[in-house]
Amino acid sequence: MRIALIGPTGVLGRALAPLLLQKGYTVRALARSAAKARATLPQALEIVECDLLATNADALAPLLQGCDVVAHIATAIPRDFTAPNAWEANTRLRTDGVRTLLDAARQAKVGRYLQQSITMAYPDHGDEWITEDMPLDATPRRGQVTNPVITMEQMIRDTPPDTLQWCILRGANFVGPDTAQAQTLEALRQGNQVVPCDGRNFVSLIHVADIAAAFVAAIENAPAGSIFNITAEPLRHGEYLDALADSIGVPRPKRDESVPCPPSWRCSAQAAKTKLRWQPTHPLVP
Ligand SMILES: NC(=O)c1ccc[n+]([C@@H]2O[C@H](COP(=O)([O-])OP(=O)(O)OC[C@H]3O[C@@H](n4cnc5c(N)ncnc54)[C@H](OP(=O)(O)O)[C@@H]3O)[C@@H](O)[C@H]2O)c1
Numbered sequence: 001m002r003i004a005l006i007g008p009t010g011v012l013g014r015a016l017a018p019l020l021l022q023k024g025y026t027v028r029a030l031a032r033s034a035a036k037a038r039a040t041l042p043q044a045l046e047i048v049e050c051d052l053l054a055t056n057a058d059a060l061a062p063l064l065q066g067c068d069v070v071a072h073i074a075t076a077i078p079r080d081f082t083a084p085n086a087w088e089a090n091t092r093l094r095t096d097g098v099r100t101l102l103d104a105a106r107q108a109k110v111g112r113y114l115q116q117s118i119t120m121a122y123p124d125h126g127d128e129w130i131t132e133d134m135p136l137d138a139t140p141r142r143g144q145v146t147n148p149v150i151t152m153e154q155m156i157r158d159t160p161p162d163t164l165q166w167c168i169l170r171g172a173n174f175v176g177p178d179t180a181q182a183q184t185l186e187a188l189r190q191g192n193q194v195v196p197c198d199g200r201n202f203v204s205l206i207h208v209a210d211i212a213a214a215f216v217a218a219i220e221n222a223p224a225g226s227i228f229n230i231t232a233e234p235l236r237h238g239e240y241l242d243a244l245a246d247s248i249g250v251p252r253p254k255r256d257e258s259v260p261c262p263p264s265w266r267c268s269a270q271a272a273k274t275k276l277r278w279q280p281t282h283p284l285v286p
Contacts, residue, residue, distance in 0.1 A: 002026040003219065004067040004110070006052055006101065007074030009033075009040050011178050012116070012171075015212040016073065017041050023216055028067060053092050057103035064108035069219055071114040072101055087144045094148040098155055106164055113166040114218055115156055119204050119229055120173065121149040124263035127202070131268050132170070132227045153227075161225035167218050171211050172204035172231035172267060175284050179208060181244075185286075188245050193253045197261035199238020204231040204267040207282035217278035228272040232280040237262065243285045 008017050008029035020027045021044050030050040031037035037047045048063050052074055064070055074093050078086035098115065105113050122130050123137035136153070137146045156166050175181040187193035206214075214230045222228075235243075242252045272278050 001068045001219075002028060002066055004028045004030055004064050004070040006030045006050075006070065006072045006097075008045070009036050010073065010075065011174060011208055012073050012211060014040060014178070015176075015208045016071075016215055017045060019209075019212045019216060021045070025219075028063075030063060052097040052100065053089065055100060057100050057107060060100060060104035061107035064104055064110050067108065067110050069112040069114065070101065070105050070110050071116070071215060072098060073116040073215075075116075087148075091144075091148040094152040095155075098152045102155065102159055102164065106159075111165055112219065112222075113156070113159075113164045114215060114222075115152070115166065115168045117149055117153060117168050117170045117227075119170045119231060119265055119267045120263075121146045121170070122263075122265055122267070124201075125266060126264050127266060129266050129268045130204075130229070132229055132271055157225075165222075165224035166226075167222035167224075168227040169211070169214055169218060169272075170227065170229050170267075171214075172206040172229070172265075174208045174211065175205050176208040176282065176286075181286075184241070185244060185248060188241070188250050188253060189248065191251070193241065193245075194256040194259065195238045195241050195253050196256060196259035198257060199236060199241070199255050201237050201262050201264035202234040202266035203237050203240055204229075204234045204265045205240070205284050206231050206280060207284065209282050210280040213281075214272060214276065214278050217272070217276040221276045221278075223275060226275065228276060229267045229269050230272055230278075231267045231269045232284055234266045235284070240284070247285050 003025050028046040032051045034049040076089035121136040245252045
Protein backbone atom coordinates (compact mmCIF):
# COMPACT_ATOMS: atom_id res chain seq x y z
CA MET A 1 0.00 0.00 0.00
CA ARG A 2 1.33 3.47 -0.92
CA ILE A 3 0.80 6.43 1.43
CA ALA A 4 1.19 10.06 0.30
CA LEU A 5 2.35 12.26 3.16
CA ILE A 6 1.92 16.05 2.93
CA GLY A 7 4.20 17.73 5.50
CA PRO A 8 6.66 14.86 6.04
CA THR A 9 9.54 17.04 7.29
CA GLY A 10 7.78 18.35 10.41
CA VAL A 11 7.79 17.02 13.97
CA LEU A 12 5.02 14.51 13.29
CA GLY A 13 6.24 13.64 9.78
CA ARG A 14 9.69 12.71 11.05
CA ALA A 15 8.07 10.23 13.45
CA LEU A 16 5.40 8.99 11.07
CA ALA A 17 7.41 8.44 7.88
CA PRO A 18 9.86 5.88 9.40
CA LEU A 19 7.00 4.15 11.22
CA LEU A 20 5.06 3.71 7.97
CA LEU A 21 8.15 2.24 6.30
CA GLN A 22 8.67 -0.08 9.26
CA LYS A 23 5.05 -1.27 8.89
CA GLY A 24 5.79 -2.21 5.29
CA TYR A 25 4.06 0.69 3.50
CA THR A 26 5.55 2.54 0.56
CA VAL A 27 5.71 6.24 1.42
CA ARG A 28 5.56 9.09 -1.08
CA ALA A 29 6.68 12.23 0.75
CA LEU A 30 5.30 15.44 -0.75
CA ALA A 31 7.69 18.03 0.63
CA ARG A 32 8.18 21.74 -0.07
CA SER A 33 11.90 21.11 -0.41
CA ALA A 34 13.13 17.80 -1.81
CA ALA A 35 16.64 18.62 -0.52
CA LYS A 36 15.36 19.10 3.03
CA ALA A 37 13.32 15.92 2.78
CA ARG A 38 16.36 13.95 1.57
CA ALA A 39 18.45 15.33 4.42
CA THR A 40 15.91 14.65 7.19
CA LEU A 41 13.95 11.57 6.14
CA PRO A 42 14.80 7.90 5.50
CA GLN A 43 16.30 7.17 2.08
CA ALA A 44 13.61 4.60 1.29
CA LEU A 45 10.95 7.29 0.80
CA GLU A 46 9.76 8.38 -2.61
CA ILE A 47 10.27 12.15 -2.52
CA VAL A 48 8.23 14.56 -4.60
CA GLU A 49 8.62 18.34 -4.37
CA CYS A 50 5.29 20.07 -3.80
CA ASP A 51 4.19 23.28 -2.09
CA LEU A 52 0.54 22.78 -1.24
CA LEU A 53 -0.08 26.53 -1.47
CA ALA A 54 1.51 26.86 -4.91
CA THR A 55 -0.33 24.09 -6.73
CA ASN A 56 -3.84 23.15 -7.79
CA ALA A 57 -5.84 19.95 -7.94
CA ASP A 58 -5.03 19.26 -11.62
CA ALA A 59 -1.29 19.60 -11.01
CA LEU A 60 -1.40 17.67 -7.75
CA ALA A 61 -3.52 14.72 -8.89
CA PRO A 62 -0.71 13.08 -10.95
CA LEU A 63 1.54 13.26 -7.85
CA LEU A 64 -1.06 11.24 -5.93
CA GLN A 65 -1.53 8.70 -8.71
CA GLY A 66 -1.08 5.15 -7.42
CA CYS A 67 -1.50 6.14 -3.76
CA ASP A 68 -4.05 4.34 -1.60
CA VAL A 69 -4.00 6.87 1.23
CA VAL A 70 -3.21 10.57 1.50
CA ALA A 71 -2.41 12.14 4.88
CA HIS A 72 -2.38 15.93 5.32
CA ILE A 73 -0.15 16.75 8.27
CA ALA A 74 1.22 20.08 6.97
CA THR A 75 0.94 23.17 9.11
CA ALA A 76 2.54 26.62 9.36
CA ILE A 77 2.10 27.73 12.98
CA PRO A 78 3.68 31.22 13.24
CA ARG A 79 6.68 31.81 15.52
CA ASP A 80 5.27 35.19 16.55
CA PHE A 81 1.49 34.94 16.95
CA THR A 82 1.13 38.74 16.98
CA ALA A 83 3.07 39.52 13.75
CA PRO A 84 0.99 41.01 10.89
CA ASN A 85 -0.68 38.23 8.87
CA ALA A 86 0.96 35.73 11.24
CA TRP A 87 -1.71 33.07 10.70
CA GLU A 88 -2.23 33.54 6.97
CA ALA A 89 -0.17 30.59 5.69
CA ASN A 90 -1.59 28.27 8.33
CA THR A 91 -5.14 29.35 7.50
CA ARG A 92 -4.51 28.78 3.81
CA LEU A 93 -3.07 25.31 4.42
CA ARG A 94 -6.23 24.42 6.34
CA THR A 95 -8.64 25.90 3.81
CA ASP A 96 -7.26 26.30 0.25
CA GLY A 97 -4.73 23.51 0.83
CA VAL A 98 -7.35 21.05 2.04
CA ARG A 99 -9.73 21.92 -0.81
CA THR A 100 -6.95 21.34 -3.35
CA LEU A 101 -5.91 18.08 -1.75
CA LEU A 102 -9.46 16.73 -1.46
CA ASP A 103 -10.10 17.48 -5.13
CA ALA A 104 -6.79 16.00 -6.22
CA ALA A 105 -7.33 12.89 -4.07
CA ARG A 106 -10.71 12.27 -5.72
CA GLN A 107 -9.27 12.87 -9.20
CA ALA A 108 -6.43 10.42 -8.50
CA LYS A 109 -8.94 7.92 -7.01
CA VAL A 110 -7.11 7.72 -3.70
CA GLY A 111 -9.18 5.56 -1.37
CA ARG A 112 -8.54 7.09 2.04
CA TYR A 113 -7.96 10.65 3.24
CA LEU A 114 -6.51 11.36 6.70
CA GLN A 115 -6.55 14.89 8.08
CA GLN A 116 -4.61 16.05 11.08
CA SER A 117 -6.70 18.47 13.16
CA ILE A 118 -6.39 19.79 16.73
CA THR A 119 -8.18 19.27 20.04
CA MET A 120 -7.30 22.89 20.87
CA ALA A 121 -10.21 23.96 18.65
CA TYR A 122 -12.73 22.86 21.32
CA PRO A 123 -14.07 25.52 23.66
CA ASP A 124 -13.20 25.50 27.35
CA HIS A 125 -15.16 22.72 29.05
CA GLY A 126 -13.77 22.97 32.58
CA ASP A 127 -13.80 19.56 34.24
CA GLU A 128 -16.24 18.08 31.70
CA TRP A 129 -14.95 15.34 29.37
CA ILE A 130 -14.76 16.41 25.71
CA THR A 131 -15.91 13.93 23.09
CA GLU A 132 -15.87 14.21 19.30
CA ASP A 133 -19.58 15.03 19.04
CA MET A 134 -19.09 18.34 20.89
CA PRO A 135 -18.92 21.42 18.64
CA LEU A 136 -15.65 23.26 18.03
CA ASP A 137 -15.21 26.81 19.35
CA ALA A 138 -17.00 29.13 16.91
CA THR A 139 -16.74 32.24 19.13
CA PRO A 140 -14.58 35.12 17.84
CA ARG A 141 -12.25 34.97 20.88
CA ARG A 142 -9.85 32.40 19.35
CA GLY A 143 -11.21 32.73 15.80
CA GLN A 144 -7.80 33.03 14.12
CA VAL A 145 -7.03 29.51 15.28
CA THR A 146 -10.44 27.88 15.41
CA ASN A 147 -12.27 29.29 12.34
CA PRO A 148 -9.92 27.72 9.76
CA VAL A 149 -10.14 24.40 11.64
CA ILE A 150 -13.94 24.57 11.56
CA THR A 151 -13.91 25.41 7.83
CA MET A 152 -11.38 22.65 7.15
CA GLU A 153 -13.32 19.99 9.00
CA GLN A 154 -16.60 21.09 7.39
CA MET A 155 -15.12 20.70 3.88
CA ILE A 156 -14.03 17.19 4.75
CA ARG A 157 -17.34 16.30 6.41
CA ASP A 158 -19.14 17.53 3.27
CA THR A 159 -17.24 14.93 1.23
CA PRO A 160 -19.40 11.81 0.81
CA PRO A 161 -17.40 9.02 2.50
CA ASP A 162 -18.25 6.68 -0.37
CA THR A 163 -16.24 8.95 -2.74
CA LEU A 164 -13.29 9.31 -0.33
CA GLN A 165 -13.02 7.46 2.97
CA TRP A 166 -12.06 10.35 5.20
CA CYS A 167 -10.96 10.35 8.80
CA ILE A 168 -10.05 13.37 10.94
CA LEU A 169 -7.58 12.91 13.80
CA ARG A 170 -7.85 15.75 16.31
CA GLY A 171 -4.43 15.72 17.94
CA ALA A 172 -3.73 16.99 21.43
CA ASN A 173 -0.63 19.12 22.13
CA PHE A 174 2.47 17.20 21.14
CA VAL A 175 5.15 16.28 23.68
CA GLY A 176 8.42 14.44 23.10
CA PRO A 177 11.50 15.16 20.97
CA ASP A 178 11.52 18.52 19.13
CA THR A 179 8.14 19.60 20.48
CA ALA A 180 7.23 22.68 22.55
CA GLN A 181 7.89 20.53 25.63
CA ALA A 182 11.63 21.18 25.15
CA GLN A 183 11.02 24.94 25.61
CA THR A 184 8.92 24.31 28.71
CA LEU A 185 11.73 22.19 30.19
CA GLU A 186 14.23 24.94 29.43
CA ALA A 187 11.98 27.58 31.03
CA LEU A 188 11.69 25.37 34.12
CA ARG A 189 15.50 25.04 34.27
CA GLN A 190 15.84 28.82 34.00
CA GLY A 191 13.15 29.37 36.67
CA ASN A 192 11.03 31.29 34.14
CA GLN A 193 8.04 28.97 33.99
CA VAL A 194 4.92 29.74 36.00
CA VAL A 195 1.68 27.81 36.28
CA PRO A 196 -0.92 30.15 34.81
CA CYS A 197 -3.91 30.94 37.03
CA ASP A 198 -4.49 28.19 39.61
CA GLY A 199 -3.21 25.34 37.40
CA ARG A 200 -6.51 23.46 37.64
CA ASN A 201 -7.30 23.60 33.91
CA PHE A 202 -6.86 20.30 32.08
CA VAL A 203 -4.24 19.86 29.36
CA SER A 204 -4.59 17.15 26.74
CA LEU A 205 -1.18 15.96 25.55
CA ILE A 206 0.10 13.26 23.25
CA HIS A 207 3.58 11.94 22.65
CA VAL A 208 4.53 12.42 19.00
CA ALA A 209 5.34 8.70 18.64
CA ASP A 210 1.82 7.88 19.85
CA ILE A 211 0.10 10.16 17.38
CA ALA A 212 2.22 8.64 14.62
CA ALA A 213 0.92 5.25 15.78
CA ALA A 214 -2.64 6.62 15.66
CA PHE A 215 -2.15 7.42 11.96
CA VAL A 216 -1.09 3.85 11.30
CA ALA A 217 -4.14 2.62 13.24
CA ALA A 218 -6.37 4.96 11.23
CA ILE A 219 -4.94 3.68 7.93
CA GLU A 220 -5.71 0.15 9.05
CA ASN A 221 -8.96 0.53 11.01
CA ALA A 222 -10.72 3.91 10.61
CA PRO A 223 -14.35 3.69 9.55
CA ALA A 224 -15.13 5.94 6.55
CA GLY A 225 -16.33 9.37 7.71
CA SER A 226 -14.92 9.29 11.25
CA ILE A 227 -13.41 11.78 13.71
CA PHE A 228 -11.20 10.91 16.69
CA ASN A 229 -9.53 12.75 19.55
CA ILE A 230 -5.97 11.52 19.85
CA THR A 231 -4.73 12.20 23.35
CA ALA A 232 -3.23 10.55 26.38
CA GLU A 233 -5.04 10.78 29.72
CA PRO A 234 -5.55 14.53 30.37
CA LEU A 235 -3.72 16.08 33.35
CA ARG A 236 -4.29 19.23 35.33
CA HIS A 237 -1.89 21.86 34.01
CA GLY A 238 -0.27 22.44 37.39
CA GLU A 239 0.26 18.71 37.98
CA TYR A 240 1.87 18.33 34.54
CA LEU A 241 4.29 21.22 35.08
CA ASP A 242 5.14 19.96 38.59
CA ALA A 243 5.88 16.49 37.18
CA LEU A 244 8.09 18.00 34.45
CA ALA A 245 10.02 20.00 37.09
CA ASP A 246 10.41 16.88 39.26
CA SER A 247 11.71 14.92 36.27
CA ILE A 248 14.69 17.27 35.89
CA GLY A 249 15.17 17.98 39.59
CA VAL A 250 14.32 21.69 39.60
CA PRO A 251 11.87 23.55 41.89
CA ARG A 252 8.21 23.26 40.99
CA PRO A 253 6.84 26.37 39.23
CA LYS A 254 4.79 28.94 41.19
CA ARG A 255 1.06 29.40 40.57
CA ASP A 256 0.48 32.88 39.15
CA GLU A 257 -3.13 33.96 39.67
CA SER A 258 -2.47 37.18 37.71
CA VAL A 259 -2.17 35.16 34.47
CA PRO A 260 -5.58 34.49 32.86
CA CYS A 261 -6.78 30.90 33.16
CA PRO A 262 -6.15 28.99 29.90
CA PRO A 263 -9.01 26.96 28.42
CA SER A 264 -9.47 23.56 30.01
CA TRP A 265 -9.43 20.65 27.56
CA ARG A 266 -10.19 17.29 29.14
CA CYS A 267 -10.41 15.34 25.90
CA SER A 268 -11.46 11.73 25.76
CA ALA A 269 -9.72 9.31 23.39
CA GLN A 270 -12.09 6.47 24.21
CA ALA A 271 -13.48 6.34 20.65
CA ALA A 272 -9.97 5.98 19.15
CA LYS A 273 -9.11 3.26 21.63
CA THR A 274 -12.25 1.32 20.75
CA LYS A 275 -12.63 1.89 17.01
CA LEU A 276 -9.03 2.39 15.88
CA ARG A 277 -7.73 -0.20 18.37
CA TRP A 278 -5.03 2.28 19.38
CA GLN A 279 -3.46 3.00 22.77
CA PRO A 280 -0.93 5.67 23.76
CA THR A 281 2.11 3.94 25.25
CA HIS A 282 4.74 6.68 25.70
CA PRO A 283 5.03 8.67 28.94
CA LEU A 284 4.12 12.37 28.76
CA VAL A 285 6.96 13.32 31.09
CA PRO A 286 10.40 12.29 29.85
N1 LIG B 1 2.59 20.57 17.36
C1 LIG B 1 1.52 20.29 18.09
O1 LIG B 1 1.51 20.36 19.34
C2 LIG B 1 0.27 19.84 17.40
C3 LIG B 1 -0.79 19.41 18.16
C4 LIG B 1 -1.94 18.92 17.54
C5 LIG B 1 -2.01 18.87 16.16
N2 LIG B 1 -0.94 19.34 15.44
C6 LIG B 1 -1.07 19.25 13.98
O2 LIG B 1 -0.23 18.19 13.55
C7 LIG B 1 0.26 18.43 12.25
C8 LIG B 1 1.76 18.33 12.25
O3 LIG B 1 2.31 19.26 13.18
P1 LIG B 1 3.86 19.40 13.36
O4 LIG B 1 4.08 19.88 14.76
O5 LIG B 1 4.54 18.17 12.87
O6 LIG B 1 4.18 20.62 12.36
P2 LIG B 1 5.60 21.17 11.89
O7 LIG B 1 6.70 20.53 12.65
O8 LIG B 1 5.49 22.66 11.93
O9 LIG B 1 5.71 20.68 10.38
C9 LIG B 1 4.90 21.26 9.41
C10 LIG B 1 5.09 20.54 8.09
O10 LIG B 1 4.25 21.18 7.11
C11 LIG B 1 5.05 21.50 5.99
N3 LIG B 1 4.53 22.67 5.26
C12 LIG B 1 4.45 23.94 5.69
N4 LIG B 1 3.94 24.73 4.70
C13 LIG B 1 3.73 23.90 3.63
C14 LIG B 1 3.25 24.12 2.32
N5 LIG B 1 2.90 25.34 1.89
N6 LIG B 1 3.15 23.06 1.49
C15 LIG B 1 3.51 21.82 1.90
N7 LIG B 1 3.97 21.56 3.14
C16 LIG B 1 4.09 22.59 3.99
C17 LIG B 1 6.41 21.77 6.56
O11 LIG B 1 7.39 21.73 5.55
P3 LIG B 1 8.80 22.49 5.68
O12 LIG B 1 9.70 21.52 6.41
O13 LIG B 1 9.19 22.74 4.29
O14 LIG B 1 8.56 23.74 6.48
C18 LIG B 1 6.52 20.61 7.55
O15 LIG B 1 6.80 19.41 6.87
C19 LIG B 1 -0.32 19.80 11.87
O16 LIG B 1 -1.52 19.59 11.16
C20 LIG B 1 -0.61 20.45 13.21
O17 LIG B 1 -1.62 21.43 13.10
C21 LIG B 1 0.18 19.79 16.01
